[in-house]
Amino acid sequence: MDQTPNITANRLPPDMLARNFSDAHPPLTEGQATIESDRCYFCYDAPCIEACPTGIDIPGFIKKISTGNIPGSARTILESNIFGGSCARVCPTEILCEGKCVRNTQEDRPIQIGALQRHATDWQMRAGAQPFSRAPLTGKRIAVVGAGPAGLACAHRLAMQGHDVVVFDARPRAGGLNEYGVAAYKLADEFAQKEVAFVLSIGGITIENEMVLGRDITLASLRAEYDAVFLGIGHAGVRALGIAGEYFPGVRNAVEFIEDLRASPTKSDVAVGRRVVVIGGGNTAIDAAVQAKRLGAEEVTLVYRRAAENMSATTVEQEWAQTNDVTIRYWSAPMRIDGTEDGVASVTFARGVVKDGRAVYDQGDYTLEADMVLKAVGQLFLPDPLAEDEIVIEGGRIRVDAEGRTTMTGVYAGGDCTAGEDLTVAAVRDGRNAAEAITADLMKAGN
Structure with missing residues (x-):
């Protein structure tokens, strides 16, 4: 932007800036995580699960932490939400899982579900091993437009199912809002890029950066070249x-x-x-x-x-x-x-x-x-790149069914470009569910 006399950089010394933009909420220690996990009642009909858009088995992963099974805890989280690490940091847990915790009363406080989720997923990312493997290859190729949480969650699940995936993204770096739109102190220390690398480590996913829908690629060309297309193009306006x-x-x-x-x-x-x-x-x-x-x-x-x-x-x-x-x-x-x-x-x-x-x-x-x-x-969602396509835009968003199918055969969508909560965890859910629908539809068609 144009500089004006009162708008300047370097207002604070480097050491103070480093402190101000470091991790806003330090992680739990191993001892703290054990003590916190032991507070959980491990409800059978847990309201916290219902409150989580991705349906993570919250009592299950917390129980594994309390018994020292951190790898099992991380797997429980990530099989429902491959972006469990960033969601643990940016989700409004106070109105989702923790808000529904049965201990959330005037006399007590809710379990620190987000902090415990971070404890487990951080361990997995430090371990460096992808806990999931690919199914036998299907020979199918899926195009994903948008390398944010919705697109990459879809790509990861499709790769698990044996498909090859090419992700096209308009930005120089993958990650979507996690990379470009979240406060630096929420996802500090290049966490967004570390998580992208973790997601891609399953294999079978290629990312093409600086590829803009409507300029470098079109929906028509993708439909002609790929077996299915997922749109996770977010808000551009x-x-x-x-x-x-x-x-x-x-x-x-x-x-x-x-x-x-x-x-x-x-x-x-x-x-x-x-x-x-x-x-x-x-x-x-x-x-x-x-x-x-x-x-x-x-x-x-x-x-x-x-x-x-x-x-x-x-x-x-x-x-x-x-x-x-x-x-x-x-x-x-x-x-x-x-x-x-x-x-x-x-x-x-x-x-x-x-x-x-x-x-x-x-x-x-x-x-x-x-x-x-x-x-x-x-x-705002900008529908201009889809203007030449017969795809229904309703209420300013792409219209989809409950599993992410658009009105165009073979084209699916999720995340902020569709109706619903504009939350990272909701975008992950949409991408994951659309991947399941894509595989089911390909199998049903006998392809």
């Missing part, structure tokens, strides 16, 4: 605010800001303002705000148009932002951004309230001084 001043120097998309941080090994070359305003209410907004503060911004304010309970970022994420000295203002809708060709000066917001069950912004306005504004008001 970013919502605009639609207000005056949105394109002043110093205003940028939060996803691009996070990408810059992910790409920088030291963070010292990433510029940040003194006074930063982040507009949005999801995990991207939280990640951008906290990282701006950890880069050395003096003031960071996250502004959301509704109440705290309406934010897609969980209460735990909101508290994490506040712990990192981020101010959160609710019930504030952006009206305009003021500035000059030299940069941003301020952002004005309308105050809102609920009237007759709907939000009304008639409570006056206020202005925040700012020299940097990060927009985090949502990402």
Whole structure:
């Protein structure tokens, strides 16, 4: 982005940046993992399993940790979720598995399921051995578009089933949002790339980087060359605010800001303002705000148009932002951004309230001084690369059935480009389930 006088890099010394962007939640020690696993009731009809989109046998893997069977624990996790390592770090466990834990009461606390999952999967990745092997080769070739969690989960399961898989990705590096869109302190130490390498170690998967659907490849060409196609193309678009001043120097998309941080090994070359305003209410907004503060911004304010309970970022994420000295203002809708060709000066917001069950912004306005504004008001699926194909787009996403089949024979889809929760664990589930459907359909067709 264009530099402005108040937006600079190197606001903090290298050693402080290294601390600020190291692993935010250190792993459990062996002793801590044993003690925590012994707290589990090992419920037979475990509500935590129902709350996990990938259906991991949570009591089963925790029981194996408590008995010292770490390899068995890791296998139990990974056979349901091959991205168990990153999901242990980025999943909102407080509203998924841990939120449904029977120990989650006023008098007690839930089992640290995410931390225990990390303990087991980290051991497996350190061991270096892929716990799964390929079935006898089928001679079938499947194309996967998108090397994020959905695409790679699909590719891994297809490789296990004996198919050969070619993954096409628009980016220079595989990993999708794990590589480009998650706060650096959540997946520290190149973890995203280590996990990609672990997934690929099963064999039978080739990745073609910087291959853009609609430019370098088309759905029609893939259908002609491969036995099936899986689309895990995520969200390529970013919502605009639609207000005056949105394109002043110093205003940028939060996803691009996070990408810059992910790409920088030291963070010292990433510029940040003194006074930063982040507009949005999801995990991207939280990640951008906290990282701006950890880069050395003096003031960071996250502004959301509704109440705290309406934010897609969980209460735990909101508290994490506040712990990192981020101010959160609710019930504030952006009206305009003021500035000059030299940069941003301020952002004005309308105050809102609920009237007759709907939000009304008639409570006056206020202005925040700012020299940097990060927009985090949502990402969009862009259907343009599929414009020439007879594939149904519904509600702004690719329409699929329960197993990931699109309206086009032989084409499947999953992850953020389809309807559902925009979560890493949900994308993994979609990719895995689509792989099962692909194999079942190929067998049914007698191919």
